Amino acid sequence: MKALVRYSPLLILAVGWEVSSRLGLVSPLALPPLSDVISAWIDMIKDGELVTNGLTSIYRAFAGLALAIVIGGVLGIAMAWFKPVNILLAPIVEVFYPLPKSALIPVTVIWLGFGDGSKILLIFLGCMLPVTIGAFNGARSSERHLVWSARSMGASRLRMLWDVVVPSAMPELLNGIRTALALSFILLVSSELIVAQKGFGYLIGSLGANGTYDAMYAVVFTVAFLGFAADRIYLLITKRALAWRA
């Protein structure tokens, strides 16, 4: 009941959409009625088109993001822990961080073609730096007292890295990963819209070109919902993972 009151504005918007389209207040071509969009969605689930394209997209996003988290996290902690690594990498990170990652779309296509490889590479490159910076800031700000006590209790350098620095880097690292998660969806959809033969973005583009707008809306909202759901699930997991801090 409480959720209903909280989310009632969304319901109002949905009803307004259906009514304005049915009454012809807006052209049904530009905004097909919500009920048509829902039935188009059900059709696409039934014939498997949405599922196969969706699985392709999710695989690309997941592979790119996983690479970015592993490599980006290691780089960030290494930068905070070993001064020479920092001196070598910090300027490169500083120059590449503000680069709008969408600019890399044509290059990844030149390197790896139109398939999965170019999308995974793009998502990896685009998502790595937020993770690196999160890990770096987190590891660098690990409390001096903890490091000192660990050292005075005779922990080896490696042991300290694993038991003190990595856990205290966790909150900022997880925050960086959240940014990367959102970015991975943006990069996935834009690269698939621009060049692809499969995936959500490709489906949106080809449905739009065919003029089957109710189906196009259905895919657009599916992607938007998946992005939202991924973020919420991630938040739940991180809350669990950081429960030891409170």
Next chain:
Amino acid sequence: MNSTIAETPDGFPEKAARIAYRLVWGFARVFSILLLLAVWEWLAASGAFTTFQLPALSKVLVRIWADITTGDFLINTGLTLYRALAGFLIAAIGGVILGMAMSRLRIARWFFDPIISVGFPMPKIAFLPVIILWLGVYDVSKITMIVFDAIFPVVAATIIAIQGVERELLWSARNMGAKEREVLWQVVLPAALPQIMTGFQVALPLSLIVAVVTEMLMGGYGLGGAMMTASRFANSVGVFAGIVEIAVVGYIMVKGMAILRRRLLIWHQEANDPSTA
């Protein structure tokens, strides 16, 4: 006097030591960039890649110079910047107003809160074909897309910022007879500014990302459109030149925003802290 002795224990003249330190440090800061560029040129010359996969840096620089002298660079950069900044400004102003309205008016909060919390994590770029359908392929739809993407971080940051304003500040201002409008302009907004600026700093790079994507999809002039044209003609020198140009524009924008932040918040205690980013 004591400090100078402590700083230069081996009797090295202090000034020379400082200059040497700066030189070494300055070199260290650009060393890896130069190394990266050298590796690029060397890899391209080594023949391990075709010139299509990796054109030589020198050729890319020649192309950029040609872009600059023919004026293409100015036109494309100008258009991309205009779109990104116009979208960013609308999102910044609209986002702050919406955020303020949501923290003061209950009805605004009730209506927009679920929309913001559902809309923020969504990949808004998926709506681009819908916006093209409604508004066409010209500047209006590009700027609309940018606003749609960039407004969410600003609204969220504004709400958190206003929530975080210390009550004591509001109480004392009211107690000293400030009107609501004065409280808003002279207390709430300045106190909330650091957080709001953080929202801007998220929104600005996002504006540029979206500007480039929309240009790539809709073609025409602009840095993204130029890259797409080059890519279509398999002109990889043009593609790499585009990346370098966009990187420079992005770098200048982000640095400019950081400088603006330091300027606007010079009164705030964070200006004294060393920056962490």
